[in-house]
Structures are given as C-alpha cells and as structure tokens.
Amino acid sequence: MKVREGAPEDRGWLVAIIFFILGIGTLLPWNFFMTASMYFNERLSTAEGSNTSEWSNGTVTPRKDYYFNNWMTLLSQLPLLLFTFLNSFLYQRISEKVRIAGSLVFILICFLFTAILVKIPMDQDRFFYVTMATIWFINSFGAVLQGSLFGLVGLLPQKYSSVFMSGQGLAGTFAALAMIFAIASKADKEAAALGYFITPCVGTIITLLSYMLLPRLDFARYYLKKDKSSCYEVETANQLLDRDLSADENGKRNGSLSNDPPPNTDENKQAFVTLEHGSTCDKKLSVMEVFKKIWVMAFCVTFVFTVTLSVFPAVTVDVKTAYGKKWEPYFISVCCFLIFNVMDWIGRSVTSFVCWPPKESRVFPALVVSRVIFIPLLMMCNVQERSNFPVLFHNDAAFAALMIVFSVSSGYCVCLSMSYAPQFVEPKDGETAGALMTFFLALGLSLGAALSFPLRAVV
Template sequence: MDEQDPLVFADTANNRLFGLPEVLDKNVDDIIVNECDTVLTKPPDRYNFGFLIFYVLGTCLLLPWYFFMTANDYWMYKLRNLPNETQLIFLLPNDNNDHSRLQANFTSFLTIAASVPSSLILLLNTYLAKKMSIHFRMISSLMLMLILFTITTILVNLDSDSWQVLFFMITLGTVIFLNIGSSIMQGAVFNLVSFFDSGYMTATVCGQALGGIVAALAQILALWWGASSVHSAFVYFLFADIFILISLVLYTILIKTNIYKYYVQDIPANAWIRRSSSTQYALLGNEQILTVNTYAVLKKIWKLGLSTFYNFLVTMSVYPAVTVLITSVNKEHTAWTDTYFLPVIAYLLFSTCDFLGRVMSNLIKMPVNSSWPAAILSALRTIFIPLMMLCNAKPRYYLPVLINNDQLYAVIMSIFGFTNGIVSNITMTSIPYFVDKHEQETASSLMITFLGIGISTGSLISFGMVNLL
C-alpha cells in the first residue's frame, strides 16, 4: 500500500454510521482491519469531545469518596459531643475532650465502609463484565450514585442530634452503597476506555485526581462564603448531585458519537489486532477467534498489578485517616489554622500534586516493556507512612511529634501526592505494552482489582495507624 496515499472509509454497512467519508493521513495507530477484510480509518474526535468526556467520567469515578472525605467539618458537627451521647462498644475509647468517640473513629470507619465493599465489587469485575453490558453498568451505577447522593443532601438539613448514632449508621450505609455503585462504574469505565487509544486512558486516570481538586475547591469556596458547616455541606453535596447528573448526560452523548461507534460498537473484540509500525496486518475474523486466557494475561501484568496494589496500600494507610487529624503547629486561632489548613493542605494540595504527577508522568520517558521503575517507586513510597505518623496529628497517645513544621508537612504532602499520581498513571497506561489489543479489557479489569485490594488493605491498616498515634 502506497505510504503517500490517504485512506478513506470503505463503503460498508459498518462505516455508514460515520456519515460521509473523511480523508486522513495514514497512521498505523489509525488503522484497523476487521473481519470483513475492510480497512477502517479513525474518525476525528472533534474538539476532543470524547477525550473531555472521559476526563469527566474519570472525575466522577471517585467523586463519592472525595466528597464524603473532604466534608470533615460537617461530619464533625453532626457527630460532636452531646450530653446524651450513646457509648458504642465497637468504638475505640477516646480520652481527648476535643473529639467525641464518634468523631475520632468516623474517618477510619468511613474509609473501611468505602473501600471494603468497593474492593469486593472490583474483585467481581471480570464476572460482572461477562454478565452485564458496559452500558447497563454505566447507567445503573450513575443512577444509584445520584439517588444516594440526593438522600445525603436531604439529610444535611435534618436535625440529627436526637438520633446521632442512627445518623452515623445511615451515613456509613450510604457510603457502602455509594462505593458499590462507584466501583461498578469504575469497572465499566476502564473496560470501556480499554477499547480506545492510550490517550483516553490517560484522560480517565487524570480525571480521577481532578475529582479530588473539584471536591477540595468546592469545600474551600463554601467555607469562604462564610456559611455554617451545615449550609456549606448542603451546597457542597448539591454540587456533587449536579456533577453526577452531568456525567450521566455526557455518557449518553458519548455513545452516540462516531469515535465511540468506531472503537466500541463497530469493531468486535475478536477483530482487533495489536497495532505496531512493524506489524503485518492479518485478517482474523474468519480465520481464528481470539480468546483471552485470564491467567495468561495476569502473568504478563502481575508486576504492574503489584505496583498498583502497594502504591494505594501506602496511600490509604495514612490518607485520609491520619492526615485528616493533622493540624497546624501554629497555636494562634486564625482563619488559616482553624478553617483553611485542613482542606488546603490535606485535600487540595494532595489532589493537585496527584493530578500533576499523573499528567507529568506522560512526559517521562519510561523503558518500554519494563515494569520495574513503577515497582521501585511504589516501594520507596513506604517512607511516607512514618513521616505522616510523626506530623502534628491529634489526638495522639504514644508517638511523639517530630515534624513540628507546617511548611515541611506541606512539602511531604506534595511529594506524597505527586508520587501517587506518577505510579497510578504509569501502571495503567503501560498496559498496551504488555498485552495484545484483545487482552486489554481483561488486563484493565485485573488492574482495577489490584487497585481495589490495595485500597481495601490500606484502609484496614489505617484503622490501626490512627490508634498507634
């Protein structure tokens, strides 16, 4: 085939979905040979609309977690000390008068309630992918998240002082089902984006970090307006409702775009061929059916999976259970120390550096087909566990405060977030280098499973970390 000749859409039933033929410069990354012996060319993603939609969907994936996690002032108000506080045997004792037992234990329970059911669903992701379509999982999970977040918004303005423990239980129950919905959506989104070029995977992964920035900015703006913690939380959760609704609408638009039809609807999984400038394109449709052996895929990506697992284990061991307890060493009661220190340093700074790490990792030239750089960096992140434990977290009973400087804590948090972002993005976007195209959906499911187990394990560890302080 002449390298100078442009490619056009062939006049087939599949390609009529694209409308009029478009002439594109030939590029091996834009070529697919399907089982009908037809060369298809990639339609343009006009205005990068599909790319932006995956950014939004990635942002929505962790939105329930980020919004619940960063609404700390609201939860502390709802669970404050009351004269008739009920003593619960499953809560660890708290001798500090600044926090009630519900307050001191809430973040750890929130983390466990979010991560354990999430991990169980992610473990079942491969099974769910076989039983339920991506479209069904996307729509049902987004609807579930929207309904539960609406209930959470309604609860904000209800006086729960007389049923504080019940409110505690309802909140944890809501978190459990929200994260079940979020995990189903996460599996569906990564299964979906595995059909697309690697740039769309990057958009999804970066969008996850962007969710933390959105949540932190929403909280900071609510505090800046000077509203009470209750009124701020109402605006805060209402924003989450609107964002989830927007994500639902954008997904319904995505499935009608030409780029979606090209990657997902028109090309069966068994027609994909691994694309490389050195690859001779062979027709697969009628000659052989490509099957996926899960164990074989696991053997190819297990190092990437372990890197993802340990990266999130380290992160979740101290974030947010320990970091939410870290306060400014400045004893003066100012707006910065009392109001903005926690959301700016613990949430906005971490999420911003996490996002930058994911974006900048695309500029780092990593060795192709090598998983060791990510594995080494993931292992080195272990140092952040003792560093965070030695910061000014309160209440504490055993460990001394050795990092008694707000600026140093901010530097540690920045590197903590940045390295989390680098490892997260490198491991996910490296999948195409280790597996064939028809194996990428299974590989992405396995990577999400590793991620979920890491989050769950780290969350369980965080409960002990808080009580080691």
C-alpha cells in the same frame, strides 16, 4: 496501544474531554461525601430537632461516640473491594451500558436521598444507620462504575487512560477546595450541607449525559465497536471457506471436480486475506490468563495505594502547624488535602506527555517500592499526639514539601500502572485487564486503610 492506521480523528479532542469528565464523575460524588464529614458529625452530636452544638475549628465531638470516621472508612473500602472483584468476573454477563449508566443513576438517587435527609429531622441512631447504608450503596455502585470505565478506556490508545486518571485526580481537588470554602463560609450549616449534596448530583447528571454522547462519536465507535465488526468479518470468511470446501468434497464424490483452485472472486479474496492476517475475534483470554500478563502492573498499583493510604490521611491529618491560630484552621485543609489532591492530579496529568520508565523496565517497579520511604518521613513530621517517634520536621514548609513529592509520585505511578496494563494484552482483552486493575487498585486502598490504624498508633 497506539492510534491505529485509518482510525477517525478525535475532532476537538471531544472523546478525550468526555473521558476526562467520566474520570471526574467516578470520584467526585464520594469526595464530596467525604468533605461533608463535619455535617454528619453535627447531626450525630445533637438531639433530634436541636441545633445547639457549635463547630470548633471544623470539628465536632458527638455526645455519643459513633466512631463515624472509622465506620465510614470501613464501609467504603469493603464494598469497593468486593464489587470491584465481582465486576472482574461478571462484566461479560452484564452489558456495559447497564453497568455504567445504571451505576450513575443509582449514585444520583443515593445523593438525592442524602440531600433530602438534610431537611428531615431524625434521631441519631437511625440517621447513623441510614448514612452507613448510603455509604455502602454509593461505594458499591461506584466500584462497578469505576471498573467498567477502566475497562472501557483500556480499549482506546494509552493517552486516553492518562486523561481519565487525570480527571479522577481533579475530583479530589474540587473536594479539597469545597472543604476550604466551608471553613471560611459564614453560611448556615444546613444550607451548606444541602449545597454539598446538590453539587455532586449535578456532576453525576453531567457525567451520565457525557457517557450517552460517547457512542455518537466516530472515534469512539471505531475503537469500542471494532471487535464486533472484526468478528463479523472473520465469521463471514469462515462461512465462505466452509462453502468452498463443501463444494470441493461434493465434487470429488461425483467425480466431476477438477483440480483447479476455487473461483478467484472478490469474496474469496477477502476471506483469505482476513484469515491470513488474523482477526481480533479470537477467543478472549480467561481472567487468570490476563492476570499472568499484567501481574507486575497489578502489584505496582496495589503497592502505590497501600503506601499512600497507610499515612494519608490517617497520619498526615494530625500534623500540627508551628504558626499562629489564624492559620491553624486552614493548615490541614491546605497543606494536607489541597496540596495532595492538586499534586496528585499533576502527577497523573504528566503521564499524558511523559511515560518513563517504559512498561518493560524493571526500574518502574523499583520506583514504586522506593515510595515506602515516605511512611517513616511523614510519621516524623509534627504529628500530635505522639508517644514513640521523634519529631524530625517541625516546620510547615518541610511537611508541605514532603506532601508535594509524596502526592506527585503517587499520582504518576498510579496512572502509569493503569495505563500500561492494557498494553500487555490484545485489544480484545483490554476490558478484562482494566477490570482486574481496578480490583487491585481497590485492594491497595483497603490494605492501606487497614495499615493506617497500627501506623497511627505507633506514632
């Protein structure tokens, strides 16, 4: 969608900045939750009230194996997929403000609760179950929030979708930096954990305030409320025409009406102009009708995330450095997480300036499918322990180079898919397209996470 003629100016790119913040806000809480995995393993490795266990190179082996990382992955993807799917159908029954603002408020409450738990002694089993419940609720509300915001940004010109996606990419960069600082920090582990959860609370509040500012901006009101005003115009036009036709019929019955056209009033002129040029207030397409128009982009975003999540981080996190012990604690944090998130963000941001291939081109789906080559290439890096595949890339630089291309292509293809999809439908169906694309995004994440288990076992 291009900027419409007569649209107000986005002064100071304020609307773009707000959607950038909203993009960060959708993924920032969960990314910070992921970086706190060391804290959760610490709590699960000690008895109630005991702080005797030590971290070793950023990892902890719990006394009882809770399979925390496996359950965390499962209970994050299931609600994400479920509630994104429900949001595709139920968004028309629940107002946008309730879905977005309500989700942000509940996410804030979940993180405040998690921060409070840092100071509350609790036995391991109870802490595990409470944490799993928190993960479920955060991802449930996060799915509704993300789907609603994708639908909202789909009503604006394409570059705003790119800005929103760029913000999401930057959220992961913040999380990766937090992980590095945590490893380098000598601070008390409990204080560090408290800081982890307070930070996303502040970020969520800023996101909520930014969303509340959006309706006050002329540029945002023009695009987000235009459909309603168009509906009013065509309804008025129809009423005027019905009134004239009714008068014409009554006149014919009474034999007192000539064959002259109806009065050429300003109201009637506007009515006929409105009907002649059409209106955006036509009946919205069904979910299936919208899907038929955007299915190629839906496939692309699903396939991109399936490839990405199948090896990152399940396989890449087990790559070992070829250099000394001083570099080893930082190797995965830098070469895996930081490089991926920074380059993924760059890939998303590039689409604000370059959009190639075009949305109708068959080259784009082919480019997406070609990324499958990264699966065997990353599996042949120095992943340890391994039993089947040979190690083809021993050097750290080779692994880092693969991660750069892998992550840039992921961010670029995802952002193009999400930006192109609303362009295949009318503006009135942009929100439905955005909600559907978010569901297929979540589907790709789930498929990739499921595929990661057998791929890691094969290595």
